[in-house]
Amino acid sequence: MASQFFAFPDDFVWGAATSAYQIEGAWDKDGKGESIWDRFTHTRGNIEDGSTGDVACDHYHRWAEDIALMKELGLKAYRFSVSWPRILPSGRGKVNQAGLDFYSRLVDGLLEAGIEPFVTLYHWDLPQSLQDDGGWAARSTAEAFVEYADVVSRHLGDRVKHWITHNEPWATVVLGHQMGMHAPGLKDYPTALKVSHHLLLSHGWAVPVLRRNSSGAEVGITLVLFPLVPGSSNTAVLPVFRKFDGCVNRWFLDPLYGRHYPADLVAEHIDAGYLPVEGLNFVKPGDLEAIAAPTDFLGVNYYSPVILRSEVAPESEKDPLMLLYHGPEYEYTEIGMMVYPDGLRHLLNRLHFEYQPGKMYITENGASYSDGPDADGRV
Numbered sequence: 001m002a003s004q005f006f007a008f009p010d011d012f013v014w015g016a017a018t019s020a021y022q023i024e025g026a027w028d029k030d031g032k033g034e035s036i037w038d039r040f041t042h043t044r045g046n047i048e049d050g051s052t053g054d055v056a057c058d059h060y061h062r063w064a065e066d067i068a069l070m071k072e073l074g075l076k077a078y079r080f081s082v083s084w085p086r087i088l089p090s091g092r093g094k095v096n097q098a099g100l101d102f103y104s105r106l107v108d109g110l111l112e113a114g115i116e117p118f119v120t121l122y123h124w125d126l127p128q129s130l131q132d133d134g135g136w137a138a139r140s141t142a143e144a145f146v147e148y149a150d151v152v153s154r155h156l157g158d159r160v161k162h163w164i165t166h167n168e169p170w171a172t173v174v175l176g177h178q179m180g181m182h183a184p185g186l187k188d189y190p191t192a193l194k195v196s197h198h199l200l201l202s203h204g205w206a207v208p209v210l211r212r213n214s215s216g217a218e219v220g221i222t223l224v225l226f227p228l229v230p231g232s233s234n235t236a237v238l239p240v241f242r243k244f245d246g247c248v249n250r251w252f253l254d255p256l257y258g259r260h261y262p263a264d265l266v267a268e269h270i271d272a273g274y275l276p277v278e279g280l281n282f283v284k285p286g287d288l289e290a291i292a293a294p295t296d297f298l299g300v301n302y303y304s305p306v307i308l309r310s311e312v313a314p315e316s317e318k319d320p321l322m323l324l325y326h327g328p329e330y331e332y333t334e335i336g337m338m339v340y341p342d343g344l345r346h347l348l349n350r351l352h353f354e355y356q357p358g359k360m361y362i363t364e365n366g367a368s369y370s371d372g373p374d375a376d377g378r379v
Contacts, residue, residue: 013116015077016070017364019123019167021053024083026060030098033089035125036135040183063106071113078115079363080106081123081167084148091127092144100155107159118363119156120164120222121149121206124172124182131184136172136195139282142202149206150213157214164299164363165203165210168224169252172199189274194282200255204290222299222363223252227347229307229340237308243268244306257355258292298351299363305343333367 021037028034041052059066070078084091086099110117122145130141153163166172175182177192186192203221210219226248228241246265254262261280269275307330331339344365351357371379 013077013361015075015079015116015118016073017079017118018059019081019120019125020083020086021056021123021125023057023059024086025053025055025058027052027054029060030102031086031089031096032083032099033085033091033096034128035083035085036128036131036183037125039128039131040185043185046185060102063102064109067106067109067113067115070110070115075115077118077162078110079118079120079164081120081125082152083125084122085125085127087151088127088144088148089129091130091141092147095151100151103152103156107156111159116162117160118162118164118361119152119160120167121145121152122165122202123167124176126184135184136177136198137191139198139201142198142205145202146205146209150209153210153213157210157217160214161217163210163214163217163219165206165219165221166199167222167299167363168301169196169199169203169221170224170248174247189269189272193269193274193280196251197280197282197287200252200291201287203256204287204293207293207295218296218359220295220297220299220361221256222301224301224303224364225249225253225347225351227302227305227343227350229305229343229346241308244308248306253351253355255288255291256295257357258288260288295357297359297361298355298357299361300347300351301364302344302347302362303365303367304337305340305346307338307340334370335368337367339367 021035026032027038037053041047044050057066082103083099086102087096088094089096107117107119126135126141130144133140135141149165153160171182173192173196176184177186177195178189180187207219210217228245228249242264246262250262251265254260261283266275266279270277270279275281307327333339344362348360351360373379
């Protein structure tokens with residue numbers, strides 16, 4: 001009788017992932033500069049309960065204990081992000097040696113524990129000084145990112161063999177600049193489009209720098225992606241279905257894999273007044289070739305699919321969110337994400353056949369529940 005269990009290959013990499021702002025704390029210690037998330041959470045009214053990352057898990061001071069916990073869990077890999085303002089407090093220029101020393105100790109400690117470091121350079125915590133000069137809407141921020149990538153990779157490149165340029169550009173673009181839910185808290189669609197381009201451009205420019213400074217290392221980018229599932233066979237939803245897919249998936253995947261920005265979305269944005277009649281006027285000659293720089297892997301973050309309603313409401317043409325379906329037949333996490341394991345299989349198959357990224361790492365996946373210890377202290 002065939003086994004009901006799937007055996008993972010010996011070279012499958014099991015690990016965990018974090019980000020600097022969410023765990024490090026020490027927001028103003030040892031020469032670190034202010035980030036946009038520091039400013040955002042310190043501004044009254046932005047966070048419902050007033051929480052900040054000022055202390056968080058205090059990983060900056062407790063990193064050795066944290067590595068011991070990882071080793072006890074049997075992790076073989078640990079993905080963490082570097083805090084840009086901890087390395088370059090003003091975003092460019094003077095380097096904060098204390099910041100570099102912290103990450104050097106962390107990498108050495110991980111390797112000593114038999115844990116492979118996967119380093120993400122940008123997980124949303126832009127130096128506030130760069131935001132004051134225009135942030136990701138300014139092309140100069142993409143140039144600054146390359147300087148930052150150069151500094152970090154020259155310092156850690158002899159030991160780090162897995163580099164991720166950006167984590168979830170979609171979140172920076174949509175949540176940070178279109179919906180205002182994340183730092184820097186803007187609600188400006190035309191600006192968000194510029195931000196998306198400069199994020200991807202900074203990735204493309206950084207790839208050869210990382211290769212030069214970290215010989216033999218793998219270089220990639222991590223995207224959060226959403227498999228779309230039709231709620232029925234109603235073909236009337238297909239145009240909006242494709243538009244939604246374009247906004248959350250194709251707008252990032254297509255240029256990264258040499259297809260330029262989706263023409264259907266560019267036309268939509270022009271019609272809506274988000275782009276001028278000439279279209280992507282912030283895209284300069286050579287930009288798209290730079291963005292499509294060959295990489296060694298694609299990092300895939302998957303949490304939940306998008307299931308569309310079976311009917312088309314008139315307002316959904318302007319707001320595709322009106323087509324999202326949340327039904328009682330599905331299970332949801334405590335933050336409202338649908339539990340849909342098959343979505344990961346659908347997503348990986350699509351990426352393999354449509355984009356051929358080669359190697360893929362599932363860099364984030366999970367579900368949020370308020371699990372607590374039982375009477376015996378076990379979770």
